[in-house]
Amino acid sequence: MKKIGFSGTLDPITNGHMWVIGEARSLADEVLVFLSENPAKKPKFSAEERKSIIALSCAEQGWDNVQVVIVKGDYTARAAKKHGAECLIRGIRTTADFDYENLIQQTNVDVLQGAKTIFVMPPRDLGSVSSSFVKALEGPIGWNWIMKKFVPGPAYHAWVLSWLRKEWETLWDYAHADAPSIAHADQWFVRLTGSTAYGGPARHYHNLDHLVHGLCEIRVWAANTQPDPRDVDIIKQAFWFHDAEYGAVHGDVSNEEASVQLWLGSSLCHDMGDAAELIRATDHFQEAAVEHRLKDIMLSVDLAILGQDEEVYQNYARGIRQEYIHLTEAKYREQRGGALAHLRRKAEQGRLFGNAYFADQYNERAIENMTRELAQLAG
Template identity: 60%
Template sequence: MKKIAFSGTLDPITNGHMWVIQEARAMASEVVIFISENPGKKPQFPAEKRKAIIEQSLALQGWDDVSVMLIKGDYTARAAKRLGIDYLIRGIRNTSDFDYENLIQQTNVDVLHGAKTIFIMPPRDLGSVSSSFVRALQGPVGWHWSVKQFLPKPAYTAWLIDWLQQDWASLWQLENADIQARAALWFERLTGETAYGSAARHYHNLDHLVHGLSEITAWGRNINACADDVATLKKAFWFHDVVYDVPHGDLSNEEASARLWLESSLPKTAGEAEDVASLIRATDHLQENAITHKLKQVMLSVDLAILGQTAHVYNDYAVAIRAEYAIVEESMYKIRRKQILEYFLQQATAGTLLPDAYFSSLYGQSAVENLGREIADLTGAV
């Protein structure tokens, strides 16, 4: 077979879609992906953005025999026939899929005189994966860890950026054109390659940012916190780890991050500026004891909430921390990591690791179990 096409809204492209494309590559010498525009749908990403995400995902796999096209104002099957493509390929997950896709196939051939359809069955682990399934997971704390397993990396990163952009916009009065421009500039800086979006960051990255902001949102809703307190915490969390490469002997990362917030062109009153800076400094172990703030315990709890997540999430976190400190020799890393974890475990056992009651009740016991397990692993490995 010379050419085969795969079509869909692909909003976002999933690992299930990638599997279908891989199967198509095994059948044909050239594969074309059609991105269709369905007026009845409200996509998360515009068509051009979806095209870019798909192309990045293909490039990551090294699939240079696959191209991507936007289809506007035409039926996919008819467009395929016009381009010399005789077959479309579709994944069938269940009998409902088959009934629907078979009706489309009959319409394509009998009514539109377009390309025929080849149906294939995905493996069991991808049988339930679809764009709508993945989108339905967004929302609760940890949603990003849930969807990560179902998306190619470019699609996952694009989704995080889109979610973060909405959270960021909620913090500023964007109807003012000047503020809108400044906020956009700082969003690009905070999520870009020199900050949370850096490929060199394995833990203090976009995932960490989404997790913390999600925790703050959930905290606010569950205790009915005032909007100003939620906004203050979020602004502090956005900046608290933005600087992560201060030269040795200079300011701490947290202090440099606090100063970056204070120096930023983002709109802030004098009181708000110091409020946010204080919360950023509260995450610095060199300054923590000297900081007094009504939201300090919440900020510290949000920053350490990762320690009380489910075992598989914690294990991924431990792997990411090791990668973050890859420069440290293995035996030395294990010794220092164990010392830090033993300090955390002492606090967790005493109930002070997560000082805010809301977070302690959610994650306190899990943190004890996670920390004890990693310490045992390190003890056996030293």
Template identity: 70%
Template sequence: MKKIGFSGTLDPITNGHMWVIGEARSIADDVVVFLSENSTKQPKFSAEQRKDIVLRSCAERGWSNVQVMIVKSDYTARVAKRHGVDYLIRGIRTTADFDYENLIQQTNVDVIGGAKTLFVMPPRDLGSVSSSFVKALEGPVGWNWTMKKFVPPPAYHAWIMSWLRKEWDGLWQYSQASVDVRARADTWFLRITGSDAYGGTDRHYHNLDHLVHGLAEIRTWSANVGPSRHDADLVRAAFWFHDLHYVHGDGPAADGELSNEEHSARLWLGSGLGDGKQAGFSDGVAALIRATDHFQGPAISHPLKETMLSVDLAILGQDEEVYRHYAQGIRHEYSHVPDDTYPVQRGQVLTYLRQKAIAGTLFGDPFFAEQYNALAIANMTWELQQLGQ
């Protein structure tokens, strides 16, 4: 077969969609993805954005024989036929899918004279994956780790960037802000999420995943504890900046050298983003950033210090799969440490943190302690065993 088509809104494209495209490639020389732009729907991403995500997802897998065509206000099967595509391919997950798709394909052929449809059945692990399923995951703590399993990397990156942008704009009340504030916010959002900061390829843990997870933790804490908007924004702003500057290193900074946390605090103060907030906001955010430094943190006093530290340590109390992903990320981030040295150094950190958890002092904020302390002990015990400590 020369060409075969695959159609859908693909908002976002999932691993299930990618499987169907892979099947199409196995039976045809070229695959055309017909991307629907339906005026009655309100997709998260524009048609051009979805096209770009699909093309990048295919390119990552080395699929050079896949092209994408946007279909506007027309029947996909008819457009396919006009472009020399006689068959469309569709994935069937359930009997309900079959009944629906069979009706569509009969209409395509008998009513509009369009392309015929071939049906394929995805493997069991992809049987429940759909765009609507993936969309429904967004929100609760850990949603990003779950979503990551069901979509290709370009789709995942686009989704969390969209989510982060909403969080960022909400922090600065972007829609009501002045032109100057918007410009400053835009500049710093790109810098924070860019390749020289959380979006860097060398960031295996202190990265965009970490940023999403922490902000989701803060959102949940805020919803349950009910702090003032001022206090919630303090913690949010501090978390955005707390690992903005991150250079690998062990121990306190040398004389005259700034620690990562101090450097990040100064970047925050230089950003001017807190200028329009309440009095003391900028200094309060800087104090919370500095509090995440183990070496200068003990000397810092702030009413929200324990909340900030608890958010930063919340990853220790996640479920087993997320924690193991975190442990691997830490190892990759410290890949410069030799294999014979890393277990000892990492073991020392974990032993210290585990002892604090056993003593009930790891999470100073009661909201996080209740949720995560027991799981943190179990997770760190497991990792220490893996390290032979």
């Protein structure tokens, strides 16, 4: 077969969709992915954005025979035939899927004189993966770690950036800000999420995932404890910047102080001092050098990753190792082991999470996770 088509909204494309495209590649020389612009569906990403995400996802797999076509004002089955694809391929997950797709296929052929349909059944681990399933994951703490399992890297990156954009716009009240203020904030969003900060290629843990997780922790903590909204904003401001400078050489200046200077230089608001002092308090190995009324919250948010489920923690541990890939294995085991031993002692003494809400949520599991990693480092 020379050409085969695959159609869908693909908002976002999932690993299930990628599997179907892979099957299509085994059947034809060229795969055409048809994206229909359907305003009634109100997709999260525009057709052009989805086209880019799909192209990047296929390129990531080394698939050079997949082309993405945006269909405007036509049925995809008819458009497929016009582009030389006699067949469309569709994934069937359930009997309900088959009944629906069979009706669509009859309409495509008998009414529209369009392309016929070939049905394939995905493997069991992809049987429940759909765009609507992935969308429903967004929100609770850890949603990003779960979503990552079900979508290709470019789709995940685009989704996380979109989520962070909404958080950023809310923090700086875009709805009521003037155009120059919005433009200025936009520049800083791009800088913080780009390759010189959290989006950097060497950021294997202190990255966009870290931002999403921490901001979710702050939101859920605020919802459960009802703090002063102004304090919530200060914590968010500090969290956005606290690891913006990480792992670089700043002379005698610490990462925390370099991040403070970046924050102060941003001029994003009139009162910068409160968040600046809070960033300075994020050094986990200083005990009392920097005091701040919100320090316990900030440090608890930053350390909450230690109390996640085992799979998330293991991914975190691997990310930390990659960030310190320049260290020999022996040196890494020594330094990482020392840091973990320090943090575990604090947890055992009930001092790791200075805020009771986070201590109740995470202290016990943090001890379990760190104990397990320490045993692995010693093994």
